Amino acid sequence: MVKTTIEVDNELWKRFSLLVLYERGSRKKNEVIVELLKNYVSQRDFEKDSIQLEYIMRIEEEREAFQKLKKKLLRDPRYRGKYIAVYQGKIVGIGEEKGELARKVYKKYGYVPIYIGKISREKIHMEVPSPELNTYEV
DSSP: OOOOOOOOOHHHHHHHHHHHHHHHOTTOHHHHHHHHHHHHHHHTTTTTOHHHHHHHHHHHHHHHHHHHHHHHHTTOTTTTTOEEEEETTEEEEEESSHHHHHHHHHHHHOSOOOEEEEOSSSOOOOOOOOTTSOOOOO
């Protein structure tokens, strides 16, 4: 079970709360949100493509590990401004150029979910390049 926090416009939250209260009674907002999440996922066929879902989930785990490592690595001048590759929560490569680092790491570990990010204070733009991931029309 995951607990999370989301930001929602005040007016939208009030209207949502009133609708749930009217339709289901009090204290049912969590149930409705879980239903909405399940519907969202099922409409996008992830339930049918468990391999793709697993890949995306593993990439997200590596991204979270990168975020934890990044705070520490920003203080180390050897890493600042460089790209690091994270696999299974550990640094498995470092380089000046993202593409070259990806080639080295994939050659060593195979085509597995690896997150590559830059150690800088700039905003992060997440990319999940993969020829094995399908695209879905919504």
